[in-house]
Amino acid sequence: MNSPSNQLFDAYFTQPAMRAIFSDHGRVQGMLDFEAALARAEASSGLIPQAAVAPIATACQAERYDFAALAQAIVTAGNSAIPLVKALGKQVAAQSAEAERYVHLGATSQDAMDSGLVLQLRAAIALLEQDLAQLATALAEQAERHADTPLAGRTWLQHATPVTLGMKLAGVLGAITRHRQRLSELKPRLLVLQFGGASGSLAALGEQAWPVSEALARELDLQLPEQPWHTQRDRLVEFASLLGLIAGSLGKFGRDLSLLMQTEAGEVFEAAAPGKGGSSTMPHKRNPVGAAVLIGAATRAPGLVATMFSAMPQEHERSLGLWHAEWDTLPELCCLVSGALQQALLLVPGLEVDAARMRSNLDLTQGLVLAEAVSIALAQRIGRDAAHHLLEQCCQQAVREGVHLRQVLGSHAEVSAQLSATELDRLLDPALYLGQARRWVERAVAEHRNLSN
Numbered sequence: 001m002n003s004p005s006n007q008l009f010d011a012y013f014t015q016p017a018m019r020a021i022f023s024d025h026g027r028v029q030g031m032l033d034f035e036a037a038l039a040r041a042e043a044s045s046g047l048i049p050q051a052a053v054a055p056i057a058t059a060c061q062a063e064r065y066d067f068a069a070l071a072q073a074i075v076t077a078g079n080s081a082i083p084l085v086k087a088l089g090k091q092v093a094a095q096s097a098e099a100e101r102y103v104h105l106g107a108t109s110q111d112a113m114d115s116g117l118v119l120q121l122r123a124a125i126a127l128l129e130q131d132l133a134q135l136a137t138a139l140a141e142q143a144e145r146h147a148d149t150p151l152a153g154r155t156w157l158q159h160a161t162p163v164t165l166g167m168k169l170a171g172v173l174g175a176i177t178r179h180r181q182r183l184s185e186l187k188p189r190l191l192v193l194q195f196g197g198a199s200g201s202l203a204a205l206g207e208q209a210w211p212v213s214e215a216l217a218r219e220l221d222l223q224l225p226e227q228p229w230h231t232q233r234d235r236l237v238e239f240a241s242l243l244g245l246i247a248g249s250l251g252k253f254g255r256d257l258s259l260l261m262q263t264e265a266g267e268v269f270e271a272a273a274p275g276k277g278g279s280s281t282m283p284h285k286r287n288p289v290g291a292a293v294l295i296g297a298a299t300r301a302p303g304l305v306a307t308m309f310s311a312m313p314q315e316h317e318r319s320l321g322l323w324h325a326e327w328d329t330l331p332e333l334c335c336l337v338s339g340a341l342q343q344a345l346l347l348v349p350g351l352e353v354d355a356a357r358m359r360s361n362l363d364l365t366q367g368l369v370l371a372e373a374v375s376i377a378l379a380q381r382i383g384r385d386a387a388h389h390l391l392e393q394c395c396q397q398a399v400r401e402g403v404h405l406r407q408v409l410g411s412h413a414e415v416s417a418q419l420s421a422t423e424l425d426r427l428l429d430p431a432l433y434l435g436q437a438r439r440w441v442e443r444a445v446a447e448h449r450n451l452s453n
Contacts, residue, residue, distance in 0.1 A: 013293060015131075018338035021123045022331035024067045030116030031084055032060035034220070038107055041215035047208045048102040055099035059091035079324075081109035106197055106205040106212070110230050110318065114194035117330075118222060121239065122191050124334045125183065131341040132180050132246075133452060138348040139173040140445045142166075147441040150430045151267055151358035152369060154259075159369050162362060162430040165268065165353060167437040168256065170444035175249040177447050182242050190235050193217045196228025199317045231314035231323075236330060243333045244305035250340045251298020254291035257347065261288045267358045271350030290343040297340035304333045362430045367405030371395050373427045374409065374419070381418045390414060 010019060020026060039056040042048045065087055073083030085104045093100035104112070147166035152159045195213050196202055202209035217224040229235060260268040270290050307329045311322040362369060371391050378387035394412060398405045406428050409415045419427070426432055 013296065013339040014335040015127065015338035015342045018124060018127055018335050021120050021127070022335060024071075025062045026120055026123075027080065027116065028065055028067065028070070028084060029062040030119045031081055031112040032062060032088070032116075033119055034107075034112045034115040035085070035088060035104060036060035037216055037219035038104070038212075039102065041212050041219050042102065042105060042208075044215050045208050045211040047205065047212060048105060049098070052096070052099035052102045055092050055095040056088075056103060058095065059088055064091055079109050079113060081112040085109070085112070106202065106209070107195065108198050110323070111195050111197070111228075114230070115220065115222070117236075118191060118194065119220065120331075121334075122222075124338075125187065125191075127338060128246075128334075128341070129180070129183060131338065131345060132176055132183070135341060135344050135348060136173055136176045136180065136448045136452070138345065139169050139176065140448050142348055142351060143169040143173055143441045144445060146353060147438050148431070148434070149353065149355050149358065150362065150434060152362050152364075159362075159365055161369055161372055162433055164434055164437040164441075165358070166441045167434075169348075170441040172249065172253045173444045173448055175252075177444070177451055179242065179246050179249065180451055182245070186238055186242060188223060190239050192223040192225040192229075192235065193220060194228060194230070196230055200228040200230055202228075230317055231319055233308075233312050233314060233323075233326070236326065237308045237312060240305050240308040240330055240333055243337045244301045246337050247297045247301035247333075247340060250294045250337075250344055253344065254288075254294025254298070254340075257351075258288040258291040258295070261286070261291070265357075265361065267354055267361065269352040269354075270347055271352060290347045293343040294340050294347075297336045300336055301333060304329050304336070308333075359430070366398060366403065367428050368395055368398065370428045370430065370433055371405060373433045374405075374415075374424070377423070377427055378415070378418055382414075 010016075036057040039048065039053045043050045043053045065084070070080065070083050070087065073086075074080050077083050089100050089103045092103055143166045145166070146169065147164060149165040150162045151165055151168075153161050153163040193213070193216060195216055197204050197209075202213070205212055213224060257268060257270070259265065261270065269286065270288055272286070307325055311319075311325045311329075314322045371394075375387050375391040378390065381387075382390070390412075394408045394415065395405065398408045401408070406424060409419070409424055409428075410421060415424075
């Protein structure tokens with residue numbers, strides 16, 4: 001029998017562990033963890049009998065609940081907490097009618113849903129931190145390995161001056177390091193309790209409201225914010241924005257890799273594997289299937305982030321529709337980014353590099369990519385404008401005659417009068433015009449290691 005769930009693309013676009021966090025089981029367990037902690041906090045504050053805790057905690061296991069029945073109940077209830085709390089009450093009542101009286105005492109549906117979500121996000125962040133750290137380490141290793149591997153820099157998709165593959169990878173590493181820093185910085189703002197009751201005042205708990213809040217935060221190991229945030233959604237949107245940034249940086253890496261894999265370039269490739277990157281009709285194909293996930297996630301993420309921003313102007317103390325718009329959006333962002341990270345973790349360590357093809361491609365313009373080097377050297381002797389104009393003429397002649405720039409420069413009397421043959425050879429060697437490329441690698445790797453230590 002076919003499963004009614006839509007799982008065909010999950011293995012390609014998401015990480016199983018992240019999908020598990022945001023599964024129905026994960027959502028329900030997050031809310032139940034809140035309810036169990038609430039009972040313990042209220043008992044420790046003397047608000048409810050200690051004897052009520054065990055029946056409530058025992059019932060707070062997601063496996064006890066019928067998710068299909070909950071889904072149907074949500075259609076009329078309007079959120080997932082209302083039918084879950086009713087079902088929880090029935091489970092508790094079956095053990096203790098007395099304990100059932102204290103289920104969900106003083107809380108509101110959004111308290112259970114938002115605090116449950118924060119618990120899910122804490123688990124999601126742990127996965128993201130682990131994957132980002134592993135990816136940064138892999139990028140650092142590859143950047144160092146190829147710190148001096150020259151290839152054509154490309155601006156406006158045209159050959160520019162030489163760079164190194166290590167420098168390109170160090171650029172990605174720098175972005176990942178900054179994302180790791182951002183993630184660490186936002187955790188204290190994001191991983192906070194939501195507990196405000198009906199309208200955010202916790203009036204139902206009277207004088208015990210604050211002690212219960214403090215105890216509940218301790219039970220869940222969450223920070224206690226300055227006040228409930230039912231309709232102040234900046235915390236979640238900040239996290240969504242960071243997920244969008246991570247997706248964008250991974251997408252940039254995927255885009256560059258796919259361009260380097262193009263037949264016309266053929267410089268860097270995803271690792272080959274049986275059945276990977278093939279075509280249903282063309283046996284010769286080697287498609288960048290991992291890079292496609294990175295680009296796909298970067299393409300989808302901005303719309304999801306925009307939805308989170310669009311849902312910020314929530315009405316008064318509880319939103320109609322805007323809060324609802326977040327429910328699937330943020331989990332989907334987490335799953336997308338986790339899937340892209342998984343692909344990047346497969347791609348980076350296994351990169352296949354064709355350094356000879358890189359050097360060959362650097363020669364495609366027959367020395368033109370190093371015209372800047374010659375122009376700067378000449379500028380020191382005949383002036384900038386004169387040198388620039390002279391090199392423009394030489395470049396045009398080389399293109400017109402289909403010869404190497406070195407040949408034109410060597411036969412040009414004005415150039416030969418200023419630069420010797422040895423100097424021209426040196427200036428037109430791509431490996432000797434890499435500027436600070438190695439320094440950029442060293443600095444990016446050092447930043448990574450400082451953060452990881």
